[in-house]
Amino acid sequence: MKYSKRMAMVKPSAIRELHQLEHDPEVISFCGGYPDASLFPVENLREMYLSVISMDSMAFQYTHSQGDATLRQQIADRMRSEGVACDADSIVILQGAQQGLDFAGKMFIDEGDTVLVEAPTFLGALIAFNAYEPRYIGIPMDSHGVDPLALEATLQQESGIKFLYMIPDFQNPAGVTLSLERRRMLVDLANRYDFYIVEDSPYRDMRYSGPSVASIKSFDTQGRVIFLGSFSKSLVPGMRLGWAVANKEIVQNFAQLKQAADTQCSTINMKVASAYLKTFDHNRHVENIVKHYRHKRDVMMNTIADTFPNAVAYTRPDGGMFTWLTFPDGFDADQFLRSTLLPRAKVAYVPGIHFFGDTRHLPINNARLSFSACTDDAIVEGVRRMGLVLSSHLS
Template identity: 50%
Template sequence: MSPHFAQRMEKVEPSAIKELLALGADPSIISFGGGYPDASLFPAAQLEQVFRDVIRAPGGAAMQYAPSDGLPRLREQIAALMVNDGTPCRPEDVLVLQGSQQGLDFAAKMLVDPGDVIVTEDPTFLGALIAFNPSQPAYVAIPMDADGMRTDALEVALKANPRARMIYTVPDFQNPTGVTLSLERRKHLIALANQYDVIVLEDTPYRHIRFAGETLPTLKSLDTQGRVIHLGSFSKVLVPGLRIGWAVAAPALLEKMALLKVAADTQTSTLNMAATSLFLDRFDLTAHIDLLRRSYRHKKEVMLDAIRQHFPQDVTVTDPEGGLFTWASFPAGFDATAFMRDVALPLARVAYVPGATFFPVDEQPNHARINYSAQSEDRIREGIAALGKALRQAGPV
């Protein structure tokens, strides 16, 4: 039997680099590939305590079904986090999600007919493209510089694409580049969204891991017309294994996303929502985040120092003010995918994510996303030294 698949599956394909990335899971490889937080900093004792107490709570409510919008107390707590971050938010503006990834799926499903345009940063988060593809969008990718998405180019793109339905952005410490959208551009982006009647999908998984510079307002806080869908996540600030994220949006949008939530998986895990909620009631998330910020700042510095010391001079890297990634750009002609396959993995025993996969339209081969959060400082130094040596031996391209 050869199945007849729906047309929307046409763009649902395995990632071109899936097998390459799988090689990075070999423990003898030093992997800078995944977007993993540092497991040694997980608040395990606290999580053990809150899971124990929610399971013990009378009536077994944490093990039973729960409202598909999320536990009411957790929605209150997330609204309070948003307000503390300068973004007006009521509990009823919050939809709890199975990780913020689920919000990417819902936003595209809700807004994008086949052939409609999603505007993204260039490069952008690969997982977002994977989430959007079943909705069969066309992509328009906007170049970036050190201040994030170039909104002058965004304006040209919106003018040229009347079917643009959504602007997708990771404004803080973007994945994959580590770059942050400037305040001026945030304001310009909102003005353009208003002018061209486009929804903005603001994805903020790294936002609270800022270790330099000043916090900038969320796009949602600058939203004057209820057209920003804000996605947040506990994956990077608590633990990824809980799969708890959220959306904040205007009622007309959030109601539809809530219906898609019922359709997609009924609800997020009651146990995980209850445990997260009790963690927030009982422990100081801000103090925990401070610990992460100090650690990741230091690891970022260790990595950039090692890169300056070991990499050829013609390789540039971004210097992020937060988040988990730096973005290396190699000279034109360098193929980071081929280098990983032929040299970095088998000889240097180091993995990164080849940059080509992050470009929605025209793949550029000469970049790499390098993660500094997951490995210890020693492994960072060792891995970067090995990678630098391999790059120097490969010589100019």
């Protein structure tokens, strides 16, 4: 084959491969971070599609690569309500926030460039960045997010860092939230050490407990933060609508990359999303799904507390879709899944090894569980089975 060298860096997603397990009706899978399809506002969207199609023939036409102007203004209004200084020209509509990750990689990374990531970090970001062959440095985290002292120590030792990628709200996979003070500190470090921050926040609306924390972008005074948002979790993923908020030079660069990649997002989908936001109370819809997911989180947390051995630690997320398990030192979570948990309990999780960009000191004793798409009964039964097998295995 005459493939480019870049294709050697394009690897299949471990989570997608594990999804194949879901075809086995006996397997309870906690792998995917899918939203619960029963929460999709199907009737409202059907009404909006029919309205847009019948009343606006331009819904079938090409539009600007930066995205529908009305939708961009609506997003800008929502972002400003959260303290982010922006307008419609500061926003580009994306094919999901994932496209923003690809564009960030394409725009900033040359082969061998250094990218900072949380340890652990989002697998989808690694997949997006890997094609551009960066060198990753993982920054350790605790219950309050990235450790700023460890970050500054890295910045003092390394030069030429392009950007720090992070999910500050209910992080995927660890479930932790970056504290307010650390968000301020990160922006200060970016200003002093001359790097960008890619703030990926698809779960921001999904807060179940605790006070809301201002976005990193809200503290940005030098245009160093690129905020990525998404309708995939708060509305529906199938419309593939996300957005970036950034300084206008970066927005224009993103729009040019988009023109090369796919010309634009679906005109119909953008107009329907705009009509939906104008016609229905999206905040009330978010409140409803938050109530639903809060219950699922609590079911999983309570069942873990009741059934897991004390040797297994876990995070209690204030939002999002995930909890992060830490097994005892030396416990191989990947081997345990394949050799013991799947054959004996018919339960699946994502081993933690897949979430680390910096593989020099790769921990093997972690796993990610998602509660978002499972029924209550499946959560209870799956966690109970895990607890029994873990108790036997660790005794």
